[in-house]
Amino acid sequence: MEVLKKLLRICFEHLEDSFDALFGAKWNPFYQLGALGWFYYWIVVVSGLYLYIFFDTGVSQAYKSLEYLTHEQWYAGGIMRSLHRYASDALVVMMMVHLLREFAMDRFRSSRWFAWFTGIPMLWLVFTAGISGYWMVWDQLAQYIAITTAEFLDAVPIFGEAIARNFLTDAKLSGRFFTLMVFMHIAIPLILLFVMWIHIQRHATPKVNPPKELAIATLSMLLILSFIKPALSQAPADLSIVPTTVNLDWFYMPIYPIMNNVSGLTVWIALIGATLLLMMVPWMPPGKRAEVAVVHLDNCNGCSRCAADCPFSAIDMEPRSDGSAYKMEAVVDASHCVSCGICVGSCPTATPFRTKSELSPGIELPEDKIKILRNKTISASRNLTGTDRVIVYGCDNSLNPVEVSDTSVGVVTMPCIGMLPPSFIDFVLSKKLADGVFLTGCREGDCSYRLGIKWTDARLAGQRDPRIRKRVNQDRIGKYWAGMTRRKEFFKELTTFRLRLNKLDSAQLEDQNKINKSSEKVDA
Amino acid sequence: MLRFSQLLGQIVSFILFGLMLGYFSNSPSYTYHDSEMALIMVSFSHASERKEECRKFTQEELNTLAPNMRRPMDCPRERVPLYVDVMLDGENLLSKSYNPTGLAKDGSASIYERISVKPGEHQLIVKLRDSGREEGYDYESDTVINIEPKEIFVIDFRKDLGGFYFQ
Ligand code: HEM
Ligand code: SF4
Ligand code: SF4
Numbered sequence: 001m002e003v004l005k006k007l008l009r010i011c012f013e014h015l016e017d018s019f020d021a022l023f024g025a026k027w028n029p030f031y032q033l034g035a036l037g038w039f040y041y042w043i044v045v046v047s048g049l050y051l052y053i054f055f056d057t058g059v060s061q062a063y064k065s066l067e068y069l070t071h072e073q074w075y076a077g078g079i080m081r082s083l084h085r086y087a088s089d090a091l092v093v094m095m096m097v098h099l100l101r102e103f104a105m106d107r108f109r110s111s112r113w114f115a116w117f118t119g120i121p122m123l124w125l126v127f128t129a130g131i132s133g134y135w136m137v138w139d140q141l142a143q144y145i146a147i148t149t150a151e152f153l154d155a156v157p158i159f160g161e162a163i164a165r166n167f168l169t170d171a172k173l174s175g176r177f178f179t180l181m182v183f184m185h186i187a188i189p190l191i192l193l194f195v196m197w198i199h200i201q202r203h204a205t206p207k208v209n210p211p212k213e214l215a216i217a218t219l220s221m222l223l224i225l226s227f228i229k230p231a232l233s234q235a236p237a238d239l240s241i242v243p244t245t246v247n248l249d250w251f252y253m254p255i256y257p258i259m260n261n262v263s264g265l266t267v268w269i270a271l272i273g274a275t276l277l278l279m280m281v282p283w284m285p286p287g288k289r290a291e292v293a294v295v296h297l298d299n300c301n302g303c304s305r306c307a308a309d310c311p312f313s314a315i316d317m318e319p320r321s322d323g324s325a326y327k328m329e330a331v332v333d334a335s336h337c338v339s340c341g342i343c344v345g346s347c348p349t350a351t352p353f354r355t356k357s358e359l360s361p362g363i364e365l366p367e368d369k370i371k372i373l374r375n376k377t378i379s380a381s382r383n384l385t386g387t388d389r390v391i392v393y394g395c396d397n398s399l400n401p402v403e404v405s406d407t408s409v410g411v412v413t414m415p416c417i418g419m420l421p422p423s424f425i426d427f428v429l430s431k432k433l434a435d436g437v438f439l440t441g442c443r444e445g446d447c448s449y450r451l452g453i454k455w456t457d458a459r460l461a462g463q464r465d466p467r468i469r470k471r472v473n474q475d476r477i478g479k480y481w482a483g484m485t486r487r488k489e490f491f492k493e494l495t496t497f498r499l500r501l502n503k504l505d506s507a508q509l510e511d512q513n514k515i516n517k518s519s520e521k522v523d524a
Numbered sequence: 525m526l527r528f529s530q531l532l533g534q535i536v537s538f539i540l541f542g543l544m545l546g547y548f549s550n551s552p553s554y555t556y557h558d559s560e561m562a563l564i565m566v567s568f569s570h571a572s573e574r575k576e577e578c579r580k581f582t583q584e585e586l587n588t589l590a591p592n593m594r595r596p597m598d599c600p601r602e603r604v605p606l607y608v609d610v611m612l613d614g615e616n617l618l619s620k621s622y623n624p625t626g627l628a629k630d631g632s633a634s635i636y637e638r639i640s641v642k643p644g645e646h647q648l649i650v651k652l653r654d655s656g657r658e659e660g661y662d663y664e665s666d667t668v669i670n671i672e673p674k675e676i677f678v679i680d681f682r683k684d685l686g687g688f689y690f691q
Binding site: 019021022023024040085089090093115144151154162164165217218222224225228229231239240241242243244246247248249250251255256260440455 | 530533534537538539541542544545546548549550551553554555556557558559563565567568578634636673674676678
């Protein structure tokens with residue numbers, strides 16, 4: 001499974017690289033899948049409400065009311081119907097790609113099981129919602145769906161009398177089912193909304209709205225499609241004849257032909273088996289989980305920066321428990337923490353300038369202590385030579401920069417680049433451990449830990465605490481967000497950065513010489 | 525600034541996505557049932573006879589029962605399987621036995637079969653065994669039917685209506 005996952009991840013990253021080239025990181029649809037899902041959902045709800053105004057919920061009138069919408073009122077009802085269909089289809093596409101992508105990117109381990117696990121009922125909800133929707137049209141397709149679904153349900157003999165019998169001749173009984181479907185088609189999307197909300201409960205500032213431009217473009221595409229190819233009904237249902245050739249919506253009904261040809265029990269076993277398997281994914285294999293962040297109260301001043309920066313809402317600020325003069329203290333919820341270390345990067349007390357070795361910052365990862373990061377930095381810089389000595393800070397989730405280490409490049413990695421307190425850059429430069437600091441990590445717009453790249457950029461730009469100190473020469477800081485795949489570009493950027501350092505150095509030398517010369521003159 | 529080539533790429537991506545949605549939302553079509561064929565459906569549920577008849581408990585047996593469970597007759601609830609036979613123009617379409625439902629096998633058996641047949645006039649013979657007999661049938665019906673393509677001909681069974689009936 002690990003090999004498959006890795007392969008998938010590389011495929012995704014390559015594909016996304018080309019989308020980055022077209023859309024830029026900000027609009028890349030692959031970075032917005034969840035948000036696009038929400039957007040499609042809202043389109044479906046709004047268009048559905050419109051349809052419901054004109055829809056006749058009786059089994060004999062439903063078909064006609066939809067024909068009216070489609071043909072007489074094509075400019076409004078017809079468009080709404082098409083939008084309703086195509087946005088629902090797009091929701092399935094988004095959901096499946098999202099599922100595959102979260103799997104490929106390994107974003108369901110440790111405390112992150114929650115989003116994965118709550119995603120699974122959504123699969124069932126989306127598919128049943130869509131299928132009940134097609135049922136409501138009560139055309140030949142609906143009749144086909146009714147028969148096949150009923151046969152499938154009958155495979156589990158819990159319903160007593162065969163449900164499928166209802167769709168043979170008895171118009172009254174199928175009418176009762178119809179009413180049930182109308183009810184389900186409203187109830188299930190509501191439940192879905194609730195689960196969608198649960199799904200993102202552990203995310204701080206979840207992305208539920210795509211960027212405006214992407215939303216407008218997507219909606220325009222759906223509208224144009226609705227004009228060019230309006231959603232139509234098939235011939236009306238007629239229980240006295242068999243549906244023959246039906247035009248399936250393959251986004252929702254890929255398993256229907258299988259259900260016609262395989263015993264219902266087999267399909268049940270396969271579906272339930274697949275669901276259970278998916279549910280177990282976060283614990284397969286049952287790896288050891290990294291230790292969660294720990295607060296050291298004697299160094300926490302209650303500034304709440306860590307709580308503001310934690311991407312997984314794992315930190316709460318609570319009233320002081322140790323009698324200190326500070327009002328609040330940070331408390332980590334171990335069941336939410338994913339051990340990314342981003343909180344460490346945000347803590348003002350996590351600084352390498354403290355030399356008392358026993359001192360630990362307000363918050364840190366027991367397996368990646370700030371003290372150790374400091375020691376690693378010092379030892380990586382130890383044997384560097386030249387005027388373009390660089391410390392590269394990288395993260396464990398993107399390409400491993402170790403192979404660039406040479407006589408003038410030292411490498412230090414951590415779980416997420418967002419874990420690096422900006423004071424480390426100041427430390428490296430002011431202690432002359434290197435001539436420059438270069439940061440790398442996941443691709444812009446797609447941080448493995450959601451917000452690591454965003455916060456790092458903001459901290460370096462002086463827009464977010466902890467800001468980098470003014471005295472730090474920004475020319476000596478470089479960065480390239482490489483992800484897994486952009487190895488070549490990473491090398492190029494690093495080389496350019498080193499050339500810049502060399503130039504800076506000779507410029508400085510010149511300045512120095514000028515000063516020296518003028519002082520010589522004065523001397524003379 | 526958005527370059528022209530980028531804009532073009534974006535438009536092409538959206539067109540491809542739209543084409544995919546538009547196409548797979550109702551194509552390719554799927555043939556569930558050959559439009560030249562008719563359909564015979566055998567569909568009914570029926571409770572067969574009990575496997576064993578009721579009999580009086582002997583006094584010894586009554587003594588072994590808990591006092592609140594004592595009753596004069598022992599009536600095992602299990603039913604025999606149903607056996608259904610369908611012949612069309614002398615050709616055997618279905619010969620199958622169906623187990624009663626329920627954990628105690630005391631419910632009715634449910635029959636649901638779809639059989640595609642050529643349209644036109646046919647001689648149809650249906651037989652049902654719902655007792656413990658080894659051979660022969662308890663119900664039998666022999667008719668001539670005339671069905672059209674796509675038509676559904678339903679073979680139903682209602683004991684209170686005297687046996688097989690067709691719609
Ligand atoms: C209607 C369908 C769905 C919608 C609208 C949806 C929406 C979202 C959204 C908005 C996020 C937050 C993204 C962020 O802000 O970083 C998210 C995260 C996630 N989703 Fe879904 N999702 C859906 C279905 C699924 C399914 C079926 C699965 C997999 C079984 C899944 C797995 C995940 C995972 C693992 C994450 C969290 C990743 C992390 O911890 O960063 N989702 N989803
Ligand atoms: S390591 Fe820190 S930032 Fe990351 S999830 Fe845990 S508490 Fe939040
Ligand atoms: S950032 Fe550090 S000092 Fe501030 S509340 Fe969090 S642990 Fe305490």
